[in-house]
Amino acid sequence: MRHRDLAIYDMDKTITRVATWTPFLRHALRERGRGALWLLLIAGVAVTGYVLRLYGRDRLKEMTHRLVLGRTVPGERLTDTARAFARATVATGLLDGARARIEADRADGRMLVLATASYRFYAQEIAELLGFDAVIATNCAQEHGGNVLARIDGENCYGAAKLRAIEAWTAEQGIARGDVAVRFYSDHVSDAPVFDWADEPFPVNAHAPLKALARKRGWPVLDWRD
Template identity: 60%
Template sequence: MRYLAIYDMDKTITRAPTWTRFLIHAARSHAPWRLGLLPLAGLASVGYLLRLLDRAGLKQATHRLLIGRALSPEALEGLGDAFAETVVARGVLAGARKRIAADRAAGYRLVLATASHRYYAAAIAARLGFDDVIATDARRNVDGHVLSLIEGENCYGPAKLRLVEKWLEAQGIGRGEAHVRAYSDHVSDAPLLGWADEPFAVNAHEPLRRLARQREWPLLDWHGGAD
């Protein structure tokens, strides 16, 4: 039997969402003039709220505005590493660190499954001792430069479960061969939580709290540093 612990990242492990913070970090570090485009990024967010853009479209639009159409992988890796240092130093919940350590000690393979882009999520995961990362991937051009476009699916909602299942298949692990724990703060991860053997609603917002009560999923609060 394989033992897997699958963690969402934003507001499950981290204190706050990371995407906008990463965009501002990247613009400030790489091209400060792009900070002047923040109002346009705000308009894109309004477009999402009005359902003129989906989540993937919003991510692509804000990436293009604040990072640019294309960036070398080396430059983006540097931005991701610097951002990860900041997040891990001050933005990770103590309760999350405790649970990650406990799962590791219990022999679980630690998997981060996040809608965040791999180019910074992987750097955060590495610093926290995760074994594998399932994340949103960016498309690359023929020169290998990272584009603002998403490659494949945005790792969110039902797509996250599909990508987890695809990852399992690539690892040669059948579902019946794995015992899975899953942790998330958001109801969008209900497909993944329902699929897991041990689902945990962590720091849950009200829609997930209601669902967790209905399905008798444990509710955890990691803000105080204790489970």
């Protein structure tokens, strides 16, 4: 069966002006009151450990999650926080060029897929406001009662893990790779596995390593920054 062709978008700094995790943490802390902002300083120490390669991105994400949101957070409360953050992000934090390309891919009849290393609990809310058809993201573990834990469930959806997640999603949807044409947009060289997998790779707002790879591979480079 022929499926709709795919337009797969990374999120942070591809369609958003900035990476979203730290702004989300700030948003969550503002909800708790200004006195909680000191936790961001502690989170900064955790970032230093990552820079020194004492642990990886997945561990850093879990640490900052636990520091700011707590070891567990009620699912409904987290959803409310994520929804408010998503509304603010879509209102002021998106690139106009990204909005235009999303609408062009929608008009072209493509299925819109957001594939991001960001946590699903807020990426899903952003995607729904933008009318995406599906979301592939980093998942959090949950307790039976619905509380969300500061622990990644599965893999951090980054680098080669993002491609594995996309392939798992297409298999779940019954989409055979040879039956669809795939466009992929991202700002970061860590997404090289997905760029190579796609039919139409589009580096967007690319940093220097991705620009160098694009020149080597002959990929067109887009810039949506305004």
